[in-house]
Amino acid sequence: MPPRSLTASRVSAPVLIAALAVMLSGCATPVSVRTMGLADSYRERTRSALDGPRLSSQTQSVLASQNLTDTWKKHPQQALATLRASTQAHFYTPDLPSQLFALAELNYQQARKTQDPASFMATALYAYAYLQPDAPAAERPTPYDTRVQQASALYMLGLTGAFGAPVNPDSQRWTLPFATLDLYAAPDARLWHGQTLSDFQPTARLKVSGLQNLYTTPGLGEPLAAIVSTDTPPNAAFTVTDKVRVPVNLNLNIADPRHQVLSNQITGRIVLTPIDQTTQFHTKPNQPPLQYDQTAARAISLSQPEIWSSEYKGFLDGRFFDSGRRSQLFAIEPHQHGRMPVVLIHGTASSPGRWADMVNDLLQDKDISNNFEFWFFSYATGNPIPYSALQLRRALKKALSDLGGPQADPALGQITLIGHSQGGLLAKMLTITPHDRLWNGLMKRPLSSLDLPERTRRFLEQALMPTAMPEIRQDIFISTPQHGSYLAGLSIAHFIGGLVTFPVSVKDMTQQIMAGNADAMKLDMSPGRLGSVYAMSPNSSFMRTLASIPVVPDVITHSIIPVQDDSPLSETDDGVVTYESAHIAGVRSELVVRHSSHSTQANPVTIAEVRRILLEQLADFHADFHPGGDVDRRNIVRIGGSYTPVSDTAPAHAP
Known part of the structure; x- marks a missing residue:
């Protein structure tokens, strides 16, 4: 029989190892904090399905709170249906905006995988409901929330993916997985200063080069570029060209969007607004501006050989x-x-x-x-x-x-x-x-x-x-x-x-x-x-x-x-x-x-x-017009010009 002390040491070894593990685990907490660079910090805070496969932290939280994280990974359509039902059941809770945003982002991620126009349209509808641009400013999400910018982009890209190219802005019916959508367009929606607009090309996915400055107007909606179909004879002395495209905004106008989007029958209007016209969309004060890609619209024509x-x-x-x-x-x-x-x-x-x-x-x-x-x-x-x-x-x-x-x-x-x-x-x-x-x-x-x-x-x-x-x-x-x-x-x-x-x-x-x-x-x-x-x-x-x-x-x-x-x-x-x-x-x-x-x-x-x-x-x-100081001669001289004294006599070599 071995000595008592040796047996005791063998028996206690696992216990000692376990005790050591407990002691070591006390040095590494389940929660950690590390310092990131400024650029990494910004990317982490603004990450969403818009720039890659990873969802925003807010949408991940919604999935976790609904116990849908695993379901989303394995059965995304089931997760979407469950989250929609939960949102309908808890309409009057403070979580409604977060869930609408999550539905927009999740539909967008799914639409990118499937390229299904109905999923893109669902993205646009949920993003619109989150933003509810027709509501008073006090009822809309705070503009300081990063999700407002993201929802605006989801709305624009959702419309871009849904309508395709060229865009058909006429009245139409959509069959979505959860509802029917009827969109109506005014009979004169295509008219612009008495001319007819046609061939509405989306510009959201265009990259322009060759022009030194690129101008866009930030706002809501899908930016388009349309051509003017004119009856002017081709040999007329003066005409509006059908070569240079007109920047146009396409928007949906859906009354009470949060209730409608969560119902099984949705109705709304398609609103087309050329850049130089007073928008029909602004029927109330403090509403969001409309989005245009004016340089991209002009560049489409300039790219023609x-x-x-x-x-x-x-x-x-x-x-x-x-x-x-x-x-x-x-x-x-x-x-x-x-x-x-x-x-x-x-x-x-x-x-x-x-x-x-x-x-x-x-x-x-x-x-x-x-x-x-x-x-x-x-x-x-x-x-x-x-x-x-x-x-x-x-x-x-x-x-x-x-x-x-x-x-x-x-x-x-x-x-x-x-x-x-x-x-x-x-x-x-x-x-x-x-x-x-x-x-x-x-x-x-x-x-x-x-x-x-x-x-x-x-x-x-x-x-x-x-x-x-x-x-x-x-x-x-x-x-x-x-x-x-x-x-x-x-x-x-x-x-x-x-x-x-x-x-x-x-x-x-x-x-x-x-x-x-x-x-x-x-x-x-x-x-x-x-x-x-x-x-x-x-x-x-x-x-x-x-x-x-x-x-x-x-x-x-x-x-x-x-x-x-x-x-x-x-x-x-x-x-x-x-x-x-x-x-x-x-x-x-x-x-x-x-x-x-x-x-x-x-x-x-x-x-x-x-x-x-x-x-x-x-x-x-x-x-009554007085130009500002930024257009006087001093500013032009500063950026690289020089004014010369203008003589009353012609140069010496002139006849």
Whole structure:
């Protein structure tokens, strides 16, 4: 028999181990706390099904309190049905908002797995009931609760997943696992300023690149982008384009949503609201704003290849707009009374798409978007400059006539022309009264002495002896070769200009002039010297004569001149036009944009200056409007521009 002490030690070993385990467990508590980084802390507090497979802590708590955690993992539909029944049974308890949010989040997680539109719609309905936007502010969840932002996103993405693409905004019935849903739409829901909206594309899942600033309006609902279906003839002088999409908001309007969503019959309205219209959704004060993706809506159109391919086609083919299939003057929205037109005229081998960043930024200023509207002029940029300017004049006159002119709306007599490069020369052609100076610069004999058909004579008189349009209030010249471009003087430029195919009318007119009037010409009317490229050469007769003719005194002028570096102004250029060529006397303001290329339309300094000029015009038109200090010249100088003293005399080299 072993010694007593040895037996005792063997017997007590398990006890000692257990005792040691108890002692060690006292050093590690069931609850622990650790410090996280700030970014990790934020992610932990805002985590939800919106950004991954893990539910929010609030929804996990709801599942745990209902003993549904395991059921949700194994039988999600059963868990949803049980939680809905529990919510119905405890409607008047303080837990109702938490359970509605949990139902929204759980349905969204399930919808992402199954891609079932009905589950997405259930997500939107529960999120809407949680937010109850129609209720007084005191009855809605506090905006400081992170779930409010999450519920707004669940509502938007739920609608996006439910309606698909394109969105059908008409009346419809849904069969959900727990109810029927009837959504009604007003018969005129698609109408916008008398036009019909169609092809409603969701923007929530779009990623935009290529524009320097992305603008959204935070709020409630699904952001859409619609096109305008117009009955305007394709060859009309002025039309609302069906290429640039209108930002639209889609919302549901469900009365007493918390009771309805928990019933088996739900009814509501589909409400469409374009960004520029007073919303039907705001029937009571203190209601949430509506959500828009305005930049994404515009980017859909700008992403189409045909917009950019037209730049070189429109340069080389002078007949590009003569077929009647393309409107040369268009707007991005119908004219509204009291809004002053801003006509944007692009440069050589360019297109209206080059104004995208400027317009995108300017429309964010409510003073501008509520008082101005943007019209765009397209033209075949290789054609003779007087020919393109006449097309612009005719298009503007037709548009003004169709809209009733300044007699119907005084704002139509406050037009601003903004021309980039060659576009600035077209703008000038509409604001001068040269009499016979342009003609005399090109021809030796008076027009009346030439042997020409009467139709050709009238055309030449309109193109080369214009009068300033009285409806134009100001010109903004951007990178404009007022005295010609040195690039246009190069032989390679003349070669490229010679490749342009001119319209039949220009060819016929040229042949008629040359047929019996060769002794009257000062210029070479061969194709290489007839188009816009040679005309913009500093040595061309047209350029020298146009530079000597001032804009009429009634028109206010501004110059925005980019330069590539910090060299003295007399020695610098933008890569296409020298400063001295772009500089003219008599302008109200001249801004030099340093370290900018010829294509300066997207430069923040250039855009800020255009904004300042437009707000200055608005202050002149409306005496009670006073622009804020953030649009004065000091701010623009601070961000990279420099104003130069404007001399009363022209540069030394000017004619």
